[in-house]
Amino acid sequence: MLCGNYEKGLMEKILVLNPDWCKGCGICAAFCPKDALEMIQGKVSLKENNQCILCGLCEQRCPDYAIFVSDSGK
């Protein structure tokens, strides 16, 4: 599915969480520069007031590839 921004050539990025692969280590939440993440019942979750700036640092440090910044429409 292509969203509006994608058609205009502006990739819209989104943060994707994959709880199936998350082992709950908490590394992503501990080092997120915006403190945007929290651990709920042993799994990563985005806090309600979405503070994420899509920097991708969590993606780089997640040992299980369970969180990443993606271009939407994929």
Added chain:
Amino acid sequence: MIKTSDLVFRTMRIDHLPHIWCPGCGNGILMRDVAAAIDNLKLRQEKVVIVSGIGCSSRAAGYLDFNTIHTTHGRAIPFATGIKLASPELEVIVITGDGDCTAIGGNHLIHAARRNIEITVIVFNNNIYGMTGGQYSPTTPAGEWGTTAPYGNIDRQFDIPQLAADAGASYTARGTAYHTQQTIKAIQDGIAHPGFSLIDCYSPCPTYYGRKNKKGSAVDMMKYQRDHGVPAEQYAKLSDEEKTDKFIVGKLSQNEYPGYTQLYQQLIERSQERSQKKVYL
């Protein structure tokens, strides 16, 4: 559909994921760094060979989607040497651990470094034997604990890049699980370097090394790396006292000594010339 990043999709066997490493283990982060370095260099999949030995680190050969070979304990470097000599056009990358590389395979390490063969060795250094239950390794610091050091370890630890450089490695660097950008860069430069490259990467093992030595959680162990790892330029400005609990992250040494396959090719050419001359005489 499996939810994962483009990088992981391109470079790993996603049907084998999630991997078996413990929650918070640094090996997963370092394996991604290796994948990112290969991806940044735009190496073709069929040109890359990943060789591993035995240990937690060595599982990486099962997950990375290149030509891969999971060999015997300590012997990753000899297998890699054979592959590189037979097919010098391949990029041969060894993924090994502190025990595999410097205890069981210690002799292979120093001789591959001495020859300066153009392979890249990436050590997932977690200061312990994780897979077999927490025995102390050649990089467990003196005074710390392992299941085989119930009264404390009295052995001094190896400085792996120093060992490799002294044996003849022409590129050495240090990375950590925390410093992803610098580690990717170091691995990238190591692969591109035309000689024996070794990148020693600190990998938190919260399950054995961390628990045995009261280092806290995986997050605490990564905070330690953040607070004690500094770039070389910054390290040079520190006083001797400040240096005691700091270490350099990034390149440690590099020189232009010729690579072994290059010297070997020259040897072949010289001997061919000689035998041709004989025919004409």
